[in-house]
Amino acid sequence: MARRIAVAATGEFGADVLERLAAEHDVVQLFTRPDKPRGRGRKLAPPPAKEAARRLRIPFEQPAKLDDSVGIAARTVVVCAYGLLIPNELLERALWLNVHPSLLPRWRGAAPVERALMAGDDETGVTIHRTVEALDAGPVAARRVFPIAPEDDAGAVYARAAEVAAELLRDVLAQDEPRFEPQVDEGVTYAEKIRPEDRELDPETPAQELVDRVRALSPHIGARLGDLLVWRARVGEDGSFQPLEVQPAGGRRMSYDAYLRGRR
Numbered sequence: 001m002a003r004r005i006a007v008a009a010t011g012e013f014g015a016d017v018l019e020r021l022a023a024e025h026d027v028v029q030l031f032t033r034p035d036k037p038r039g040r041g042r043k044l045a046p047p048p049a050k051e052a053a054r055r056l057r058i059p060f061e062q063p064a065k066l067d068d069s070v071g072i073a074a075r076t077v078v079v080c081a082y083g084l085l086i087p088n089e090l091l092e093r094a095l096w097l098n099v100h101p102s103l104l105p106r107w108r109g110a111a112p113v114e115r116a117l118m119a120g121d122d123e124t125g126v127t128i129h130r131t132v133e134a135l136d137a138g139p140v141a142a143r144r145v146f147p148i149a150p151e152d153d154a155g156a157v158y159a160r161a162a163e164v165a166a167e168l169l170r171d172v173l174a175q176d177e178p179r180f181e182p183q184v185d186e187g188v189t190y191a192e193k194i195r196p197e198d199r200e201l202d203p204e205t206p207a208q209e210l211v212d213r214v215r216a217l218s219p220h221i222g223a224r225l226g227d228l229l230v231w232r233a234r235v236g237e238d239g240s241f242q243p244l245e246v247q248p249a250g251g252r253r254m255s256y257d258a259y260l261r262g263r264r
Helices: 012-022 048-056 112-118 154-173 207-216 256-263
Strands: 004-009 026-031 036-038 043-045 076-080 095-100 123-130 140-147 223-225 228-235 241-248
Touching: 004 012, 012 026, 012 048, 012 076, 012 154, 026 048, 076 154, 095 154, 112 123, 112 154, 112 207, 123 154, 140 154, 207 223, 207 228, 207 241, 241 256
Parallel strands: 004 026, 004 076, 076 095
Antiparallel strands: 036 043, 095 123, 123 140, 223 228, 228 241
């Protein structure tokens, strides 16, 4: 059943979920973050969710912050990779449903997929919960687990999470009054934002941990090995860390073998 909804989203994951929602529901409003400088030229660029909204002809707003002056055009707002604090006065004016790509309460916070991969988790999932003031702590309407394959990077996990999120939201949004269950208190972990030091590959670290870090930071952030970005890697038969796809500073992505040949 199609439902009139608003969406709050900014990043690639949020844009993916927005497009999936727009295929089934009447999305009448998007809240997204302001444009910001990107790329080597540092030119202002729109966030991915805004670009999706333009393609879909969905009205969008880009407030620098949310307060009680913001108008909400629907009774339900789906939040996905948005990145702004939603104040309590707005939470009381609509049903805000947060799409979180982890099995809450594990990996609350900004980088749940990246942190799950860095930790070597072999499964994750999606949780749909009511947005509350406390970080990712709201009661749960739906959740589903899925495996993380050894070759999956963050891009693959986010793509699977968007697909699962759309399926879960289909059921939740079909209910006039979704039923919520409190989150459990055990197993809470936090997925902190990716910091510059998280991107560094220390050769003294066990090879599997380095491979997991590369997977966590691909295909968009990039792990650093000296002046190289490493996009794909494996553990060799001798147990060593072996880069497979790299990108020199100012250069293009290439196989590590091609990079080594170019240095001879």
